Amino acid sequence: MARTRRADRVVGGRGTLMARCLAASLPVASACSGRGACARCMVTVLEGATCLSAPRLRERRALARNLAEPDQRLSCQCRVADPGGSILVTTGYW
Numbered sequence: 001m002a003r004t005r006r007a008d009r010v011v012g013g014r015g016t017l018m019a020r021c022l023a024a025s026l027p028v029a030s031a032c033s034g035r036g037a038c039a040r041c042m043v044t045v046l047e048g049a050t051c052l053s054a055p056r057l058r059e060r061r062a063l064a065r066n067l068a069e070p071d072q073r074l075s076c077q078c079r080v081a082d083p084g085g086s087i088l089v090t091t092g093y094w
Helices: 016-025 057-063
Strands: 008-011 044-045 071-076 085-092
Touching: 008 016, 016 085, 057 071
Parallel strands: none
Antiparallel strands: 008 085, 044 071, 044 085
16 A cells, blocks of 8 residues: 655745745646646645635635545645745645
C-alpha cells in the first residue's frame, strides 16, 4: 500500500493562494490554467483561513462538485486577503 506524502508550507503575501504556494516552492497541480474548472489545485487550509477571501460562486460550485471538505479551497480562485497574515496549507500533491 502506497503512503501519501503531504507538502505543508506557510505562505503569505499578495495574489492568489496558488501563486503564493508556487512562490513558496509548494507544488500545486493544475489542468485548467487557473480557471477554477479542474479542482486539481485544491489545498487544505490548516491555519489562517481568515486571511483568505470568501469563496465566490465558481469556487463554491467546483468545491461542491468535488465533495471538498470545509477546510479545502481552490488555490487558483482563492485570494490572500491579508498579505501580512500567515496561512498554513497542504497540497496533498504527493
